[in-house]
Amino acid sequence: MSSYRLRVDNALRQYHAAVRTLPFRDTSGVAKYRHEVLAVVLRVCTGGSPRLEVLAWQRHHEPFEGRWALPSGPVEVDETMDAAMERHLATKLDLTTVRHSEQLASFSAPLRDPAERTIATAYLGLVAEHTEVSGEEVGWFATDRLPAMAFDHGEVVALAARRLQGKISYSNIAFALAPEEFTLAALREIYIGVLRHDVDVTNLSRVLSRRGQIEPTGRLVAPGDKGGRPARSYRFVERRLRITDPFAVLRAGGSPSSQGHRGAPGSH
Amino acid sequence: MSSYRLRVDNALRQYHAAVRTLPFRDTSGVAKYRHEVLAVVLRVCTGGSPRLEVLAWQRHHEPFEGRWALPSGPVEVDETMDAAMERHLATKLDLTTVRHSEQLASFSAPLRDPAERTIATAYLGLVAEHTEVSGEEVGWFATDRLPAMAFDHGEVVALAARRLQGKISYSNIAFALAPEEFTLAALREIYIGVLRHDVDVTNLSRVLSRRGQIEPTGRLVAPGDKGGRPARSYRFVERRLRITDPFAVLRAGGSPSSQGHRGAPGSH
DNA sequence: CCAAAAGTGTTTTGGATACACCCATGA
DNA sequence: TCATGGGTGTATCCAAAACACTTTTGG
Numbered sequence A, B: 001m002s003s004y005r006l007r008v009d010n011a012l013r014q015y016h017a018a019v020r021t022l023p024f025r026d027t028s029g030v031a032k033y034r035h036e037v038l039a040v041v042l043r044v045c046t047g048g049s050p051r052l053e054v055l056a057w058q059r060h061h062e063p064f065e066g067r068w069a070l071p072s073g074p075v076e077v078d079e080t081m082d083a084a085m086e087r088h089l090a091t092k093l094d095l096t097t098v099r100h101s102e103q104l105a106s107f108s109a110p111l112r113d114p115a116e117r118t119i120a121t122a123y124l125g126l127v128a129e130h131t132e133v134s135g136e137e138v139g140w141f142a143t144d145r146l147p148a149m150a151f152d153h154g155e156v157v158a159l160a161a162r163r164l165q166g167k168i169s170y171s172n173i174a175f176a177l178a179p180e181e182f183t184l185a186a187l188r189e190i191y192i193g194v195l196r197h198d199v200d201v202t203n204l205s206r207v208l209s210r211r212g213q214i215e216p217t218g219r220l221v222a223p224g225d226k227g228g229r230p231a232r233s234y235r236f237v238e239r240r241l242r243i244t245d246p247f248a249v250l251r252a253g254g255s256p257s258s259q260g261h262r263g264a265p266g267s268h
Numbered sequence C: 001c002c003a004a005a006a007g008t009g010t011t012t013t014g015g016a017t018a019c020a021c022c023c024a025t026g027a
Numbered sequence D: 001t002c003a004t005g006g007g008t009g010t011a012t013c014c015a016a017a018a019c020a021c022t023t024t025t026g027g
Helices: A003-021 A081-093 A153-170 A184-195 A201-210 B003-021 B081-093 B153-170 B184-195 B201-210
Strands: A031-045 A051-058 A072-074 A100-107 A118-126 A138-142 A214-221 A231-236 B031-045 B051-058 B072-074 B100-107 B118-126 B138-142 B214-221 B231-236
Touching: A031 A081, A031 A153, A031 A184, A051 A153, A051 A184, A072 A081, A081 A100, A081 A118, A100 A153, A100 B100, A118 A153, A153 A184, A184 A201, A184 A231, A201 A214, B031 B081, B031 B153, B031 B184, B051 B153, B051 B184, B072 B081, B081 B100, B081 B118, B100 B153, B118 B153, B153 B184, B184 B201, B184 B231, B201 B214
Parallel strands: A031 A118, B031 B118
Antiparallel strands: A031 A051, A031 A072, A031 B031, A051 A138, A100 A118, A214 A231, B031 B051, B031 B072, B051 B138, B100 B118, B214 B231
């Protein structure tokens, strides 16, 4: 190799090294940043009192060595962030059974990654309780009792939990946390785990039925050791997110088309 | 300048130019992207039938020359995206009176900017009706009758309008669209513009009063040309976003503390 | 026959809507 | 005094909650 090539190569190598740690601008002066996707994978665990849990893995390198972090990874040049999210979960955790996922928010504090500025877009991913993930250093943690988290990941988990808590009240999002078929008692546990307060099975059943979210499968489930009436098995009517209760307040009203039946007196 | 420096400079210049148009990876193989913030600035315009309008400016260069685009700009190396948003609106449009702003979502389709891959984080910004903005080629457009928009900006506006429409039903977000003091009639127009259906003043007043969102200032507003009773002037109690109606469905219930007064019979 | 678990029937509650009616002003 | 617009009172509606009661199983 010529002396010229060597010197240029050397210059480029130094330049490259600088780019990795310093903010990089192209010749038009526009800065470029690393961009990663972050997964907040949640499930409801029902051994004991039901609780919402998040998937995390333990870091082996600085920064934040030893702390727990959310699954994450870079975005490839020809893929969307949604696709990147799916790809990282599939390749790193063998996780291909996320039942619902949606974008949460993007985090841009300049020092959130002390090694290099990295903008992160967080996703919420919901899985059923008994979902297998591979990897040795992974664990599930109750979202309200997190261990020491790396980066701003604690904040991200809190946001995800709040989002889920809101959405479970006005949508059918619980479909993504429940198995294909379930008893009302099991569904109740899921709601309790997310909402963190008691839920009346009777009313839960009637609310979800009225909204057309769930329907009985016709099958029965045998009772446990200590007897009891066998439970009916239910399923969610739709397995995609649907807003079932667009806010009741200040709604259109008046137009009979939006209400179906109206003006049927004598019921009170 | 030495021949050596010249040759290195030249190599770097070529390298720089390549980086600007091709996906860039640092030496660790991680791709870096341009990242911009996008502003969806909304107001309710009440001349005629009230309508929600968005601020846009006309492009003078390719790509999408002649089309209308949302205000946008890059994120500086030491600022958060929130700060970048505020900075671009202030410097480019003299707009420093955004009453409420929040992150909407990030957009990452690889070809959304045909010139170079750019990830964009969109923000919702709300202003009062008579807010001045500088700039010659800016205009306000009804969100449901947009002109041909550049990039994916039409989609972004639609998302923002939906977000606002939802939030106005369960929060005090209208404070950011209304002037400091207003009559109930004026507030009604704002709600009609956002919700796109008629709103009963009487009920609007009672709902917002019960929720503690608005209060009378004590002042009266003189009636118009054709007479009429003078209207009371109101203000929003808080000028920060507050969720006033955390979802009524499947709420905690039972605990008397969460309800205030209970068990007062004889009202039915 | 009893305990346990599932499901049904019925009452109560309270926010929200609809609408008739009263009040204050200008011409 | 009348048209116009603002504000109040009240009946109605209905989803949700509360809870007592019935049904079906295991021991």
